[in-house]
Amino acid sequence: MQNRISVFGSINMDLVIYSDSSPSEGETIFGNNFETFLGGKGANQAVAAARMGSEVSFVGKVGSDLFGKILKEKLELEDIETELLQAHTGESGVAFINVIESTAQNQITVISGANSHAQSDQLSDEALSSSEIILSQLEVPLQEIEKLFSRASNKGCLRILNVAPALQLSETLFNETDIFLVNELELSALSNKPLNLDDISSIKECIDSLQLNDDQSIVVTLGSKGVYVHQHNKNEFFSGHKVNAVDTTGSGDCFIGVMASNMLLSKNLFEAADFANKAASLSVTKKGASVSMPSRQEVLDFWS
Ligand SMILES: Nc1ncnc2c1ncn2[C@@H]1O[C@H](COP(=O)(O)OP(=O)(O)O)[C@@H](O)[C@H]1O
Numbered sequence: 001m002q003n004r005i006s007v008f009g010s011i012n013m014d015l016v017i018y019s020d021s022s023p024s025e026g027e028t029i030f031g032n033n034f035e036t037f038l039g040g041k042g043a044n045q046a047v048a049a050a051r052m053g054s055e056v057s058f059v060g061k062v063g064s065d066l067f068g069k070i071l072k073e074k075l076e077l078e079d080i081e082t083e084l085l086q087a088h089t090g091e092s093g094v095a096f097i098n099v100i101e102s103t104a105q106n107q108i109t110v111i112s113g114a115n116s117h118a119q120s121d122q123l124s125d126e127a128l129s130s131s132e133i134i135l136s137q138l139e140v141p142l143q144e145i146e147k148l149f150s151r152a153s154n155k156g157c158l159r160i161l162n163v164a165p166a167l168q169l170s171e172t173l174f175n176e177t178d179i180f181l182v183n184e185l186e187l188s189a190l191s192n193k194p195l196n197l198d199d200i201s202s203i204k205e206c207i208d209s210l211q212l213n214d215d216q217s218i219v220v221t222l223g224s225k226g227v228y229v230h231q232h233n234k235n236e237f238f239s240g241h242k243v244n245a246v247d248t249t250g251s252g253d254c255f256i257g258v259m260a261s262n263m264l265l266s267k268n269l270f271e272a273a274d275f276a277n278k279a280a281s282l283s284v285t286k287k288g289a290s291v292s293m294p295s296r297q298e299v300l301d302f303w304s
């Protein structure tokens with residue numbers, strides 16, 4: 001039975017330093033704290049979907065270093081299948097994150113490492129056929145996503161693309177995507193139009209300019225404002241939920257993983273986005289990215 005989500009994406013070791021200030025050039029300072037987390041858009045979205053109870057397979061590359069082993073273990077602790085995860089001879093992807101605690105600002109440097117060697121043929125035709133959803137983001141080579149989505153087109157998989165970071169898509173990748181997932185900045189970049197968050201009609205104008213075909217949909221997350229969904233000439237806006245926001249890192253990834261998981265259950269994009277909006281708002285009440293992803297029960301309990 002096809003009930004699996006295959007995530008073809010990035011996985012990083014997040015190395016997070018918490019300090020009162022950032023060192024200037026040539027300066028050495030003492031920080032307050034250091035923590036490591038499973039990160040990368042692909043891995044975060046896989047965790048969000050797995051915590052919803054979905055069967056999730058992660059397809060990508062870690063390095064042959066110690067981080068690679070730890071990252072694989074972290075995925076497995078989340079009940080994510082790692083049979084198609086491969087080790088590339090070299091370094092794992094890492095993100096150096098400096099959180100300045102006094103201002104809550106952060107500085108991030110990402111090294112793609114093994115992620116830039118992820119290959120679409122890690123997913124065999126058989127593995128593709130047993131996936132109901134293929135989910136990807138733009139932190140692995142775009143031409144590999146394009147090949148994978150093209151191969152998936154006659155396999156009955158739903159192809160969901162998180163257009164993040166905001167990069168230009170080839171015509172083929174654009175046409176081979178069933179559901180686009182973007183935040184407001186990514187929608188503006190994708191449509192090459194300015195967007196005013198306070199004016200819903202400007203969101204609609206950006207979407208209209210993309211000239212999606214009848215089988216394509218788009219979901220636009222708008223931070224604390226909520227989410228806008230467009231499918232087959234039907235548009236719906238779901239307001240954001242008022243919560244005590246502590247850390248919004250990974251809220252987009254939470255939204256996407258939860259939405260994909262709910263698409264397996266109801267096949268209704270509007271219902272899935274409504275539920276994901278609730279889950280993502282819950283995720284911002286906790287610190288961290290993948291560690292703040294709620295379980296399905298936590299979402300149901302919170303909103304009951
Ligand atoms: N401050 C907030 N309060 C409530 N919900 C939030 C908040 N920030 C984000 N969210 C939820 O997370 C989703 C994704 O956030 P968004 O900022 O649009 O994504 P990204 O992290 O990709 O920029 C939103 O659609 C909303 O459901």
Ligand SMILES: [Mg+2]
Nearest residue numbers: 183222223252
């Ligand atoms: Mg945002």
